Amino acid sequence: MELLAPVEAFFGPAWPLVWSLAKIVAIVLPLMVSVAYLTFAERKVIGYMQVRLGPNRVGPKGLLQPIADALKLMTKEIIVPTGANPFLFVLAPVLSIMPALAAWAVIPFEPDVVLADVNAGLLYVMAITSMGVYGVIIAGWASNSKYAFLGSLRSAAQIVSYEIAMGFALVGVLMMSHSLNLSEIVRRQDGSLGLLSWNWVPLFPMFLVYLISGVAETNRAPFDVAEGESEIVAGFHVEYSGMAFAVFFLAEYANMILVSSLTAIMFLGGWLSPIPGLPSSFLWLLLKVAAVLFCFLWFRATFPRYRYDQIMRLGWKVFIPVTLVWLLVIGGWMQTPLWPW
Amino acid sequence: MSIADAVFYGFAAILLFAGLRVITARNPVHAALYLVLAFVTAAGLWMLLEAEFLAIALVLVYVGAVMVLFLFVVMMLDINLDRMREGYWDWLVPALVVAGIMVVEMAVILAGRYFRVEGLAPPAPKPDGFSNTDALGRLLYVDYVYPFELASVLLLVAIVAAIALTLRARKDSRYVDPAVQVAVRRADRVRLVAMVSEKPAAPAAEGPTS
Numbered sequence: 255m256e257l258l259a260p261v262e263a264f265f266g267p268a269w270p271l272v273w274s275l276a277k278i279v280a281i282v283l284p285l286m287v288s289v290a291y292l293t294f295a296e297r298k299v300i301g302y303m304q305v306r307l308g309p310n311r312v313g314p315k316g317l318l319q320p321i322a323d324a325l326k327l328m329t330k331e332i333i334v335p336t337g338a339n340p341f342l343f344v345l346a347p348v349l350s351i352m353p354a355l356a357a358w359a360v361i362p363f364e365p366d367v368v369l370a371d372v373n374a375g376l377l378y379v380m381a382i383t384s385m386g387v388y389g390v391i392i393a394g395w396a397s398n399s400k401y402a403f404l405g406s407l408r409s410a411a412q413i414v415s416y417e418i419a420m421g422f423a424l425v426g427v428l429m430m431s432h433s434l435n436l437s438e439i440v441r442r443q444d445g446s447l448g449l450l451s452w453n454w455v456p457l458f459p460m461f462l463v464y465l466i467s468g469v470a471e472t473n474r475a476p477f478d479v480a481e482g483e484s485e486i487v488a489g490f491h492v493e494y495s496g497m498a499f500a501v502f503f504l505a506e507y508a509n510m511i512l513v514s515s516l517t518a519i520m521f522l523g524g525w526l527s528p529i530p531g532l533p534s535s536f537l538w539l540l541l542k543v544a545a546v547l548f549c550f551l552w553f554r555a556t557f558p559r560y561r562y563d564q565i566m567r568l569g570w571k572v573f574i575p576v577t578l579v580w581l582l583v584i585g586g587w588m589q590t591p592l593w594p595w
Numbered sequence: 596m597s598i599a600d601a602v603f604y605g606f607a608a609i610l611l612f613a614g615l616r617v618i619t620a621r622n623p624v625h626a627a628l629y630l631v632l633a634f635v636t637a638a639g640l641w642m643l644l645e646a647e648f649l650a651i652a653l654v655l656v657y658v659g660a661v662m663v664l665f666l667f668v669v670m671m672l673d674i675n676l677d678r679m680r681e682g683y684w685d686w687l688v689p690a691l692v693v694a695g696i697m698v699v700e701m702a703v704i705l706a707g708r709y710f711r712v713e714g715l716a717p718p719a720p721k722p723d724g725f726s727n728t729d730a731l732g733r734l735l736y737v738d739y740v741y742p743f744e745l746a747s748v749l750l751l752v753a754i755v756a757a758i759a760l761t762l763r764a765r766k767d768s769r770y771v772d773p774a775v776q777v778a779v780r781r782a783d784r785v786r787l788v789a790m791v792s793e794k795p796a797a798p799a800a801e802g803p804t805s
Contacts, residue, residue: 342628372647373647373726373727373728374647374648374651374726374727374728377648377651377652377655377728378651380655380659381651381652381654381655381658381659382654384654384655384658384659384660385654385658385659387659387663388663391663391666391667391670392628395624395666395670403670407667407670407671410663410666410667411667413663414660414663414664417659417660434728564773567773
């Protein structure tokens with residue numbers, strides 16, 4: 255902080271604002287770069303899984319492909335269809351990327367390295383991410399198109415259903431950590447057992463429920479009926495082009511990274527090192543997030559799309575009962591002397 | 596005027612505008628979206644009162660779930676705005692009477708001797724690190740645990756009753772039970788028949804000879 259003193263004096267009373275903005279930029283810029291390279295990683299990973307090479311022409315080993323894609327999307331025209339509601343049509347992508355970025359305010363990267371260390375961090379994340387569905391709904395309605403509308407209805411029903419299972423899985427995390435603060439949740443997983451003292455061991459069924467619900471919440475394959483290329487063309491963003499379309503894409507991938515980070519923080523010990531003795535650091539968090547993200551790509555390359563009624567059945571009749579039963583199990587188990595954590 | 600005051604007046608203005616638009620917007624979808632805006636702004640006001648748990652719960656429950664389902668229904672309505680406008684003026688007088696009665700009732704309560712807002716001391720600012728969640732949890736699960744549980748059971752009964760009243764299972768819908776589907780074994784579907792291999796018949800004479 256001493257180094258920044260002259261800068262602080264220069265800005266005077268506006269300093270807190272400038273400093274917060276600087277921190278926001280320090281989070282959002284790397285995030286955007288990660289999103290760009292996540293799309294590249296997805297194409298490469300799926301390529302290798304399907305025994306082909308993936309993009310390898312732009313730049314060394316195809317590494318500049320995402321930059322080329324971004325430039326292409328930025329120079330394309332944004333077409334507003336006839337009969338669409340222009341204001342809501344433009345608002346929808348903004349509404350879908352806002353939650354994907356705003357939720358990062360409470361994500362802890364290391365001890366005390368967090369933009370806003372709020373007590374109700376977990377609730378904040380749930381509230382903000384639950385607003386993401388508005389982008390999809392409004393896009394579908396404002397496009398004035400049947401396919402877009404069908405996609406948005408499917409997506410709304412799916413997101414609302416899986417949020418409940420997700421919320422119950424998080425109740426388990428709350429019981430383990432006695433706190434809604436995400437930094438505190440990570441600190442509580444610090445034990446002598448290394449990776450066995452993390453939440454995923456006692457909460458294993460909830461860990462699986464959370465991971466799968468995360469895939470469903472982000473509308474990724476095999477839960478991507480909202481897009482469903484073979485049935486409803488591309489779902490809610492079928493009428494979007496150029497940068498407006500790209501913003502939906504950014505939001506989807508930013509949401510994937512967000513859900514992976516939350517999984518890493520709540521079930522996989524955040525920045526803690528898996529082996530006792532090795533130092534805990536931000537790099538561990540990165541590794542865990544990358545591992546979860548790889549699962550997302552792996553699912554997409556492996557599983558066929560769920561049928562719509564099967565998705566609903568899985569959410570309501572399988573996941574919610576599983577989490578409810580496990581809540582009772584954990585609650586009872588914690589009261590016995592056999593509780594090792 | 597402090598920053599908190601400025602934020603309060605800003606949010607209050609937005610809230611009033613959004614509330615007005617909820618009842619004046621002609622398109623029901625727009626009205627529902629203004630209602631969402633009103634909820635989010637109200638959550639901001641609660642945040643100013645240091646009630647962060649309630650504020651976030653408002654966004655989580657009303658914005659994140661209730662309004663989504665609301666929009667879901669409103670978007671599917673086939674609305675003819677002209678037909679809805681029919682008879683607007685005929686109903687104006689009864690509506691004004693009802694509204695007038697409501698205003699008088701509210702005035703009696705709010706301006707009476709039971710609701711002295713101006714007589715209340717402003718809430719003391721909470722110390723740093725005060726957790727609303729802890730305080731609420733203590734109230735709900737320690738101090739008022741029986742009334743709270745009673746209310747929850749009442750709600751549960753209401754849910755069961757509402758579902759039981761509206762649930763109509765179609766008799767003719769064909770549905771595969773996934774449990775049965777998963778339990779299927781090869782032996783249920785494929786029958787392997789053992790049979791003696793037959794000798795190939797003597798070469799037929801009809802083919803062209805090579």
